Amino acid sequence: MPGSIDKAPRHDAAIGWSSTAISYQRGEADPSHHHVEGQLLFAVKGVMLVETESDRWVIPPQRALWLPPLQIHSYNLLSNTDLRAIYFSCSLIAECTNFTKSNLVHVITATPLVKELIAGLFSEEYNGSSQQKMALLLLEILSEAPPLAAELPMPHDERLFRAARELLVNHRWAASLSDLAFMAAMSERTFSRLFIKDTGFSFRTWKQRARICASLDLLANGIPIKQVAYQLGFSCPAAFTAAFRSVLGSTPRDFLP
Numbered sequence: 001m002p003g004s005i006d007k008a009p010r011h012d013a014a015i016g017w018s019s020t021a022i023s024y025q026r027g028e029a030d031p032s033h034h035h036v037e038g039q040l041l042f043a044v045k046g047v048m049l050v051e052t053e054s055d056r057w058v059i060p061p062q063r064a065l066w067l068p069p070l071q072i073h074s075y076n077l078l079s080n081t082d083l084r085a086i087y088f089s090c091s092l093i094a095e096c097t098n099f100t101k102s103n104l105v106h107v108i109t110a111t112p113l114v115k116e117l118i119a120g121l122f123s124e125e126y127n128g129s130s131q132q133k134m135a136l137l138l139l140e141i142l143s144e145a146p147p148l149a150a151e152l153p154m155p156h157d158e159r160l161f162r163a164a165r166e167l168l169v170n171h172r173w174a175a176s177l178s179d180l181a182f183m184a185a186m187s188e189r190t191f192s193r194l195f196i197k198d199t200g201f202s203f204r205t206w207k208q209r210a211r212i213c214a215s216l217d218l219l220a221n222g223i224p225i226k227q228v229a230y231q232l233g234f235s236c237p238a239a240f241t242a243a244f245r246s247v248l249g250s251t252p253r254d255f256l257p
Contacts, residue, residue: 015128016092017135019121020085024077027169032074037087038102039067040138042110042118046081047217049154049168050074052105056154056161058168060216062255064110064118066142068103069093078168079217084118088139095136099143106147114141151247152206152213155198159184160191164206173211173233177203212247215240219255228252 018037024046041050042064050057050065052073059065067073069090093102108114117138121131155161163183167175180203181191195203211232218228229240244252 016089016132017121018087020087021122022083022085024081024083026077026079026081029076030074032072034070034072035067035087036069037089038069038093039071039088040086040118040142041065041067041075042084042086042115044082044084045217045221046083047078047168047214048081048083049076049078049165051076055105055150056156057105057107057150058152058154058210058213059107060213061220062110062216063107063148064114065105065107066101067105071105073105076165076169078214084122086118086121086135086138088135092135093139096139096143099139101143101147104147107150108142108145108148111141111145114138114145117141152209153199153201155195157194157198159186160195160198163191164210167207168210168214171214173207175207208243209247212244215244215252216255219252220257222257225252225256 041048041059043059043061045061047061048059048065050059050067050073052067052071057065058078093099096102117134120126120134121138126134155164163180166172166183167180172179177188177192181188184191186194192203195201195206199206201209211234215228215232218231219225223231225240226237229237232240234240234243241251244250
């Protein structure tokens with residue numbers, strides 16, 4: 001990853017936390033940067049592709065990503081996205097002695113409580129003292145939440161990554177293995193072999209998982225299941241539901257607002 005920008009703290013040590021809300025259009029990107037604070041990234045709507053020095057994470061609205069202090073990262077927006085970022089000072093993180101994973105990048109489930117606490121930190125209905133308690137409670141929840149495995153592992157090979165990113169950003173669900181191999185400037189055989197080695201999935205299986213990840217944004221915005229299924233190229237809602245269950249172990253209805 002190229003050299004990063006040092007983004008200055010948004011709060012003083014006495015307050016210990018701050019927040020920012022940014023709306024992005026699909027295809028926009030925030031270049032490589034880091035913060036002296038820890039950061040929780042969450043999208044009210046939209047899907048993010050976050051890249052650190054060692055990994056890449058696809059984050060739909062039902063997930064949140066913890067980034068430790070000084071962690072270099074960048075992100076690309078795979079759809080129109082309303083981002084919420086909460087920043088925590090090192091001193092505030094230290095107050096949460098149970099947060100043993102505070103130095104590790106990891107994904108958690110954005111439970112209803114996590115979403116409400118994040119919303120509370122953006123609300124003018126609460127005073128600073130109440131919001132600081134919310135920030136500490138959010139850290140406590142982060143300390144207890146089990147890290148989730150990546151539901152859509154992204155290729156590390158830059159040629160494969162460019163092709164996979166093209167599929168995700170431009171929603172090219174009809175793209176074939178031949179199409180992606182052409183984008184990566186490889187033969188189909190080489191593309192298939194490297195893709196499995198890099199992600200642990202065949203391209204066909206990975207593409208199925210990519211469609212499920214994309215569906216999470218649509219479902220979070222209340223799009224009917226039938227419409228989501230056809231929009232993502234499934235033959236029928238039943239096929240979509242079966243694929244969804246195989247990836248996430250639940251049904252699309254469980255992810256509707």
